[in-house]
Amino acid sequence: MNEQQPVVPPASEDAGETPPAPGRRHVLKALALGVPGALAVSATPAMAQGSASPPQTPAAAPAPLRFFNAQEAALMDAIASRLIPADELGPGAKEAGVTFFLDGQLAGAWGAGDHLYRQGPFQAGTPEQGYQLSFTPAEMYRRGLAAFDDAVRKKEGKPYDQLAPDVQDAWLASMQKGELDFDPLPAEVFFQALLEGTMEGFFSDPLYGGNKDMVGWKLVGFPGAYASFSNDIERHGVIWRGTPVSIAQARGHHPAPGGEMPHKRGGGHG
Amino acid sequence: MAKTMPAVDVAIIGAGWTGSIIGKEQAAAGQRVVVLERGEPRWPSPDFQGPNVHDELKYTRRHALHQNTASETFTFRNHDGQTALPMRRWQFAYPGTHLGGAGNHWSGAYYRFDPTDFNMRSHYTERYGARIFDKDLTCQDWPLSYDELEPYFDRFDYLIGASGQAGNIKGQKQEGGNPFEPWRSRPYPNPPMKVPYAPALFGEAARRLGYHPYVQPSALCTRPYVNTEGLQMSACVYCGFCSNFGCEHYAKASPQVCVLPVALKMPNFELRTGAHVLRVELTQDKKRARGVTYVDGAGTEVFQPAEVVVLCAFGINNVRLLLLSGIGEPYDPQRDTGVVGRNYTHQTTSGVNLFFDESFNINPFMGAGAVAVTMDDFSADNFDHGPLGFVGGGYLQIQVVSGAPIGYHPVPKGSAAWGSAWKQAVKRYYNHSASITITGSAQPTRGSYLSLDPTYRDAWGLPLLRVTYDLPDNDIRMSAFLTERGDEIGRAMKGVQRTEPGPRKRPFTAAAYQSTHLTGGAAMGADPRTSVVNRYGQTWDVPNVFVTGAALFPQNSGYNPTGTVGATTYWIVEKIKSDYLKSPGPLVT
Numbered sequence: 001m002n003e004q005q006p007v008v009p010p011a012s013e014d015a016g017e018t019p020p021a022p023g024r025r026h027v028l029k030a031l032a033l034g035v036p037g038a039l040a041v042s043a044t045p046a047m048a049q050g051s052a053s054p055p056q057t058p059a060a061a062p063a064p065l066r067f068f069n070a071q072e073a074a075l076m077d078a079i080a081s082r083l084i085p086a087d088e089l090g091p092g093a094k095e096a097g098v099t100f101f102l103d104g105q106l107a108g109a110w111g112a113g114d115h116l117y118r119q120g121p122f123q124a125g126t127p128e129q130g131y132q133l134s135f136t137p138a139e140m141y142r143r144g145l146a147a148f149d150d151a152v153r154k155k156e157g158k159p160y161d162q163l164a165p166d167v168q169d170a171w172l173a174s175m176q177k178g179e180l181d182f183d184p185l186p187a188e189v190f191f192q193a194l195l196e197g198t199m200e201g202f203f204s205d206p207l208y209g210g211n212k213d214m215v216g217w218k219l220v221g222f223p224g225a226y227a228s229f230s231n232d233i234e235r236h237g238v239i240w241r242g243t244p245v246s247i248a249q250a251r252g253h254h255p256a257p258g259g260e261m262p263h264k265r266g267g268g269h270g
Numbered sequence: 271m272a273k274t275m276p277a278v279d280v281a282i283i284g285a286g287w288t289g290s291i292i293g294k295e296q297a298a299a300g301q302r303v304v305v306l307e308r309g310e311p312r313w314p315s316p317d318f319q320g321p322n323v324h325d326e327l328k329y330t331r332r333h334a335l336h337q338n339t340a341s342e343t344f345t346f347r348n349h350d351g352q353t354a355l356p357m358r359r360w361q362f363a364y365p366g367t368h369l370g371g372a373g374n375h376w377s378g379a380y381y382r383f384d385p386t387d388f389n390m391r392s393h394y395t396e397r398y399g400a401r402i403f404d405k406d407l408t409c410q411d412w413p414l415s416y417d418e419l420e421p422y423f424d425r426f427d428y429l430i431g432a433s434g435q436a437g438n439i440k441g442q443k444q445e446g447g448n449p450f451e452p453w454r455s456r457p458y459p460n461p462p463m464k465v466p467y468a469p470a471l472f473g474e475a476a477r478r479l480g481y482h483p484y485v486q487p488s489a490l491c492t493r494p495y496v497n498t499e500g501l502q503m504s505a506c507v508y509c510g511f512c513s514n515f516g517c518e519h520y521a522k523a524s525p526q527v528c529v530l531p532v533a534l535k536m537p538n539f540e541l542r543t544g545a546h547v548l549r550v551e552l553t554q555d556k557k558r559a560r561g562v563t564y565v566d567g568a569g570t571e572v573f574q575p576a577e578v579v580v581l582c583a584f585g586i587n588n589v590r591l592l593l594l595s596g597i598g599e600p601y602d603p604q605r606d607t608g609v610v611g612r613n614y615t616h617q618t619t620s621g622v623n624l625f626f627d628e629s630f631n632i633n634p635f636m637g638a639g640a641v642a643v644t645m646d647d648f649s650a651d652n653f654d655h656g657p658l659g660f661v662g663g664g665y666l667q668i669q670v671v672s673g674a675p676i677g678y679h680p681v682p683k684g685s686a687a688w689g690s691a692w693k694q695a696v697k698r699y700y701n702h703s704a705s706i707t708i709t710g711s712a713q714p715t716r717g718s719y720l721s722l723d724p725t726y727r728d729a730w731g732l733p734l735l736r737v738t739y740d741l742p743d744n745d746i747r748m749s750a751f752l753t754e755r756g757d758e759i760g761r762a763m764k765g766v767q768r769t770e771p772g773p774r775k776r777p778f779t780a781a782a783y784q785s786t787h788l789t790g791g792a793a794m795g796a797d798p799r800t801s802v803v804n805r806y807g808q809t810w811d812v813p814n815v816f817v818t819g820a821a822l823f824p825q826n827s828g829y830n831p832t833g834t835v836g837a838t839t840y841w842i843v844e845k846i847k848s849d850y851l852k853s854p855g856p857l858v859t
Contacts, residue, residue: 083688089697110332117339117358119726125355129346130362130781132355169689176687195688203675204327219693220700222635222675225324228507229636236467239631239701250321 066107067138071159072145073099078161079148082168083198091215093198101201101210102141111138135185137193144190147182148175206246217244225250272563272571278302278540281562281576283547283591286371287832288818288839289582290525291429293541294499294533295843299851302538304574305582306545306564309368313526318516320509326674330514335375337365337584341729344586346780348740349717350603356726356734362780363616363788364514365584369543372584372786373832374524377513377639377671378489380432381829382423382837384650385416385452387711390825393651394661402661404744406715408613409661409825413796413805416452419837422844424455426836430523431495431503434458434487448484450646460492464508468624468632468704469643472668475762481647486667488640489523489832499532510672512639522639545572548730550579550595550815559597559815565730577854578814578846581792585820585831586614589720589791590735597812598792598802601719603738609802611720613793614737615826616778617785618664618710618745622756623770625682626702630765633701634678637670642707648752649828650711660747664710664828666756675700683770706756710749710774711828712789715742720791741778749774787831792821794838796858804858806850807842813856818842 065073080093105111113136125132135143152160152171160168174180178188201210203217205225211217217224224244232240280296282289285307297303312318312335328334337343337360345354346362366372386393390409394402403409426432436457437447444457462485465473473483490506497503506521520527533539544567551560551573561575581588592598592610599608626632644667646652655661672678680703681695718740722733741749753773760769778784795801798810801824807816818839820831827834849857 084693085690087690087693089690089693092693113340115333115338115340115359117343117356117726119356121725123353123355126348126352126777128348128777128779128781129355129357130779131358172688198688199679200327200331200676203679204331205325207325208327216675219697220675220679222673222700225321226635227320227324227509229509229633230464230505230507232633233464233466233508233636233641236470237629237631238633240633240636245321247321247325250324 065103067103067111068099068106071149073103074161075145075149075159076102078168079172079194080198080201082165082172083195084202085165090219091213093202095212096202096215097210097212098198098201101204101208102197104209105197105200106138106141111141112136113138133185133189137197140185140190140193141197143185144182144193147185148180148190151180151182207248214244214246272573274573274575277561277575277577278304279576280304280578280580281306281574282580282582283562284308284371284582284584285369285525285530285541285543286366286582286584287373287525287836289580290370290529290533291836291839292580292582292818292843293539294529294536295840295847297533297536297539299847300538301851304540304542304576306547306562306574307369307541307543308546309371309543311541311543312368312370312374312516314516314518314520318518320518323515323518324509324511326676329375330674330677333360333364335366335368335514335516336360337367343734345723345726345734345736347736347738348777350738354723354736354738357780361782362784363786364783365587365786365788367584369530370516370525374516374526375514376489376786376832378522379640379642379669379830380430380434380487380489381833382452382454383416383827383829383834386651387825387827387829388412388414388416388419390661394655397651398656402655402659404742406717406742407661407744408714408716410613410793410795410800412824413794413801414841419834419841420453420455422837422840423833425498425840426833427456428459428498429528429836430489431460431491431497431528432458432487432489432523433460433462433492435462435485437484446484448644448646449482450649450652458487460495463488463490463492463506463638463641465643466633466636466641466670467630468634468670469641469668471763471765472706472759473643474764475759476643476645476666479759479762481645481759483643483645486640486642486644486669488638490638490640491521491523497528499529501528501531503527506638508636508638508641510635510637510670510674513671546730547583547591548594548732550581550591550597550812552596552812556596557812559812578816578850580816580818582818586720586735586788586791588817588819588821589614590722592792592802592809592817593720593722593735594732597809597815600721603717603719606716609793609798609800611791612800613714613790613824614718614720614739614788615712615714615790615823616739617787617826618712618741618749618774619785620708620710620749620753620756620774621772622706622708622753622760623680623682623772624704624706624760624763624766625680625699625768625770626704626765627767628698628702631701632704633673634670634704635673637672639671640669641671642667642669648755658747658751660744660751662711662713662745662748662828664708664748664752666706666708666752666759668704668706670704680705682768706760708749708752708756709785709828709830710745710752712826713742713744714790714825718742737780739778741774741776746774746776787820787826789820789823789826789831792817793824794822795824804856806845806857807838808850808857814854816842816846
């Protein structure tokens with residue numbers, strides 16, 4: 001039942017194309033114009049000195065970040081690289097732009113706790129009562145990254161992003177188990193926030209700056225904002241071989257940087 | 271000093287299913303109606319149009335259509351001996367807000383309660399003896415029967431364009447339908463939904479084991495349909511973005527698709543959004559409501575005078591409004607007195623995770639909120655409870671709700687949570703997993719109830735609703751039994767290499783999603799000592815205040831609530847129209 005011909009999804013002649021990589025000229029234009037969506041597809045945030053990978057951008061270039069400073073971004077990149085590494089299965093969280101994603105989220109309403117009940121008194125509850133800390137996501141990331149950076153530098157004598165991958169993993173595992181002291185922030189709570197944020201950035205629509213080139217969706221085979229499976233849902237066991245579609249692609253009327261004609265992209269939407 | 275609006279006949283709190291239906295019906299009967307909705311007006315077009323609506327981060331993770339916990343949440347504790355603490359963010363349920371409420375962001379799973387749900391206490395006592403009930407259970411009979419409600423179930427079926435294959439029309443079993451289905455007067459208005467792969471595999475195994483699987487009834491339309499209000503619905507396209515989303519296709523039934531466009535054409539019907547009701551205002555003797563006070567978008571208090579007030583907020587938020595307004599005596603579990611907040615229940619859910627051979631491509635994203643194969647062999651009293659020693663039951667099914675991968679990327683227990691090993695596991699299992707969902711009844715106990723929190727307040731300075739709840743032993747035994755049956759079916763399914771049964775355990779946790787079916791607290795009953803409202807939803811203490819929705823349930827069924835919410839709403843409003851308007855006063859004495 002799995003050996004049948006692949007289902008050709010409707011509109012796949014358009015959806016199946018790989019989006020052209022934006023040219024260098026477009027990137028520079030986008031930077032100058034401050035188009036946030038355009039940055040996510042063309043740059044990585046790790047611009048700090050001493051990053052594990054050589055910086056792609058001259059250090060003098062302004063980091064297009066709203067929440068993280070350059071040091072935090074480098075640390076976040078290094079953490080994301082271990083939580084979801086680039087490997088033989090494809091790009092990882094760093095390549096997916098998870099740091100960009102988190103930067104946007106933490107700079108925005110969610111980071112400020114727009115849906116977080118923040119009235120006191122704050123007190124430790126039972127596990128069944130759920131999250132009871134006063135930290136907003138932004139406050140937690142700021143404090144947690146600083147505490148982690150501090151702990152690593154004290155013990156290792158160098159920043160996290162310069163450690164060997166297995167040593168990096170051991171540090172994350174310690175944080176996950178709550179063995180590190182980030183008082184008053186429980187290290188294991190911060191680890192979960194990092195992991196959840198990384199998953200969100202890896203799997204959410206590229207609209208938010210992560211999941212660049214839909215690498216998260218391609219890893220698992222999720223079609224994205226694809227609109228209809230009426231014709232496929234009863235073809236049991238037949239793998240879907242279309243190319244995922246993001247909201248921006250399906251929309252089809254985003255002007256390209258530089259004022260060219262919009263990309264023609266199908267997503268099953270009229 | 272609050273601003274005062276021109277008086278109306280009926281003030282309705284909340285524009286979800288119940289408020290929209292009551293409002294439209296009352297307006298059609300010539301009443302001047304205002305519906306006060308705290309949220310924003312949101313419509314299929316332009317608000318829910320694709321591709322933008324297909325945004326898991328916005329709608330599921332960031333709660334775009336859920337009550338905002340920053341301004342109003344619940345506090346929670348397992349028992350009276352603990353201090354309740356606020357749910358600082360949603361985990362256990364997703365109460366709705368904005369136009370349509372939870373009736374907009376729901377999944378569309380569509381059932382009627384079983385006849386035995388309505389005579390829970392007397393039915394089980396008659397068949398098994400009174401000892402079948404644990405001493406702590408406070409379940410009780412409804413003051414009305416399934417047979418009385420059937421015409422109103424039928425009416426709601428045809429309002430929402432329900433899809434399904436009838437199993438029992440006026441007592442005649444129907445080929446291909448659910449043999450346990452309670453009788454219905456007509457077929458479903460639309461045929462059943464398409465069946466994806468995993469539910470088909472479930473159905474095949476269940477049938478082989480001697481069970482009776484069928485396609486779950488659904489509030490997602492399966493073909494173009496003009497409903498009983500003359501409104502057009504379209505066929506579901508199985509995009510997989512139903513639960514927590516608004517439907518772009520006018521396929522998922524919602525108040526804004528099925529009722530409100532008609533109501534809004536009536537000159538005596540007004541929908542006022544951004545109107546957050548604080549309380550019902552009573553006369554000095556507390557025997558009559560004068561109207562309601564709400565806060566408008568600018569934060570100004572506004573008094574809306576009304577002859578009748580109908581509480582149509584999200585389920586248990588109606589209980590909070592009663593408590594904040596001083597309507598009815600608050601329940602006291604120590605002395606076992608009072609009624610408001612009594613018989614709160616949730617839904618006893620559990621599941622069995624299934625991991626398939628790699629040659630079985632499940633395609634979890636080809637689905638819809640209510641696409642499932644279900645079996646009722648262990649629902650309600652469809653099986654012999656005698657040797658089992660518990661009351662209630664639940665349905666087993668595989669549904670394919672969503673493959674959106676932030677929330678759905680299953681890996682077997684013991685897999686790495688991160689790193690390359692996790693990546694391998696998630697790639698291996700994403701398209702080769704499913705889960706059997708078990709939706710079970712929930713029995714109320716003396717110690718599980720709703721009350722006002724003594725410490726924590728909402729953005730307007732009013733006490734939050736406090737939920738005190740743990741699972742009764744009865745429901746733990748039921749969950750263990752149902753989950754074992756699910757595991758047997760899972761192991762019998764083709765392609766399944768591994769099953770992970772997860773029966774519900776104590777203590778109940780508010781830190782994990784359970785269900786949005788929060789019920790009870792304003793029980794409908796025949797006795798004012800054990801109920802808040804009479805059989806017409808009218809409060810015993812203040813006859814011009816009516817309550818609708820799941821708060822009326824004396825206990826929760828194993829079936830999803832919306833069908834019964836819709837039926838009871840029509841039942842209530844018809845009585846208001848036929849009797850109350852002619853002679854305002856208590857409908858039951």
